[in-house]
Amino acid sequence: MRAGPVRVGVIGTGVMGADHAWRLDEAISGAVVSAVVDMDIGRASRVAAGLDGARVALDAMELIAADDVDAVIVASADETHEAFVLACLAAGKPVLCEKPLAPTASAARRILDAEQAHETPLISIGFMRRFDPGYLELKAVLNRGSVGAPLVVHCIHRNAGAPAGVTGAEVVTGSAIHEIDVARWLLDEEIVAVTARSPHHRRRAGSAPDPLLLSLESESGTVVDVEVFVDASYGYDVRCEVVGETGAISLDAPAATVVRLEGQRRESLAADWRPRFSEAYRRELQDWVASVRAGTPSGAATAWDGYLATVVAGAAVESLARGERVVIAEPERYGAAG
Numbered sequence: 001m002r003a004g005p006v007r008v009g010v011i012g013t014g015v016m017g018a019d020h021a022w023r024l025d026e027a028i029s030g031a032v033v034s035a036v037v038d039m040d041i042g043r044a045s046r047v048a049a050g051l052d053g054a055r056v057a058l059d060a061m062e063l064i065a066a067d068d069v070d071a072v073i074v075a076s077a078d079e080t081h082e083a084f085v086l087a088c089l090a091a092g093k094p095v096l097c098e099k100p101l102a103p104t105a106s107a108a109r110r111i112l113d114a115e116q117a118h119e120t121p122l123i124s125i126g127f128m129r130r131f132d133p134g135y136l137e138l139k140a141v142l143n144r145g146s147v148g149a150p151l152v153v154h155c156i157h158r159n160a161g162a163p164a165g166v167t168g169a170e171v172v173t174g175s176a177i178h179e180i181d182v183a184r185w186l187l188d189e190e191i192v193a194v195t196a197r198s199p200h201h202r203r204r205a206g207s208a209p210d211p212l213l214l215s216l217e218s219e220s221g222t223v224v225d226v227e228v229f230v231d232a233s234y235g236y237d238v239r240c241e242v243v244g245e246t247g248a249i250s251l252d253a254p255a256a257t258v259v260r261l262e263g264q265r266r267e268s269l270a271a272d273w274r275p276r277f278s279e280a281y282r283r284e285l286q287d288w289v290a291s292v293r294a295g296t297p298s299g300a301a302t303a304w305d306g307y308l309a310t311v312v313a314g315a316a317v318e319s320l321a322r323g324e325r326v327v328i329a330e331p332e333r334y335g336a337a338g
């Protein structure tokens, strides 16, 4: 067990990086944020000013190599993850990388291969739903077997709004990737085929495929249907239902309060993912810090999970482009690292 707190460096102080840094500072035991960095120095400085004793690093590579950084959170843009995670591996430092591990399967594979050189896995992936009390309960009930074998899983993932110019590939690798990981984790099975479709959207003809519908087929034949609607306008809404042979288990958005007024029953929805998954982020970070202190693997998704999620995401992007079902090749599913 490491003496003293883990000194964490945070790369990227946008929405997620700032959230992780503040949570580490205020709600996690056994860690301090020692350094932060962002391409936008003003943003990094504002976040550092709100933390207890964090400095602003010169750049991400300086932060990773620094003596005052024991472990790293990568919360910068998706396309930067590969270079930063590889640098963490070269420095022998544990890294919690936000999802996706990388935007493409080939980049994720390079990271996975680099991690094999280390005796203890150093990479944890921020698929935080694996720490959400609701998803954990859903999986526990499913595993108890009372609803029988899972036949269908329905997943809904809606965001209030999306950045302008978001592409179909980004809807898959940035958003649908959460449901892809949930499907593998809930079912304890690999996804063997994907079909992606998108309805005609009259108001936004020519824009990203949104909503995006995915049909994922598992090894044993369970079908997971996914609706991702990143520009759904009304709020953040994540749901999941597992339909088994003898019953169904549903996860719904937990509302703190319900207002009954003027003949209506109203629940408010979160504007984005942070309030909905705040307890999941807290548990994920606490688990990661404890694992770094103990020098043992965390309970988070591994580099292998991150790689396989990108393989399925790549097949979904291909299916969207080709307009047909894409079968995921055996070597990808059962590669050497599996």
Ligand SMILES: NC(=O)c1ccc[n+]([C@@H]2O[C@H](COP(=O)([O-])OP(=O)(O)OC[C@H]3O[C@@H](n4cnc5c(N)ncnc54)[C@H](O)[C@@H]3O)[C@@H](O)[C@H]2O)c1
Pocket (backbone or CB within 6 Å): 011, 012, 013, 014, 015, 016, 017, 037, 038, 039, 040, 043, 060, 074, 075, 076, 077, 078, 080, 098, 099, 100, 126, 127, 128, 174, 273
């Ligand atoms: N787990 C989740 O629920 C969840 C939710 C949202 C986003 N994410 C992931 O978290 C990451 C960050 O997303 P976000 O929403 O915070 O985005 P964001 O745009 O708010 O923040 C990203 C930050 O990274 C910085 N950055 C980009 N390139 C950099 C570089 N080379 N060096 C230093 N800083 C750099 C940007 O300036 C920006 O401040 C992404 O990988 C995203 O997919 C995860």
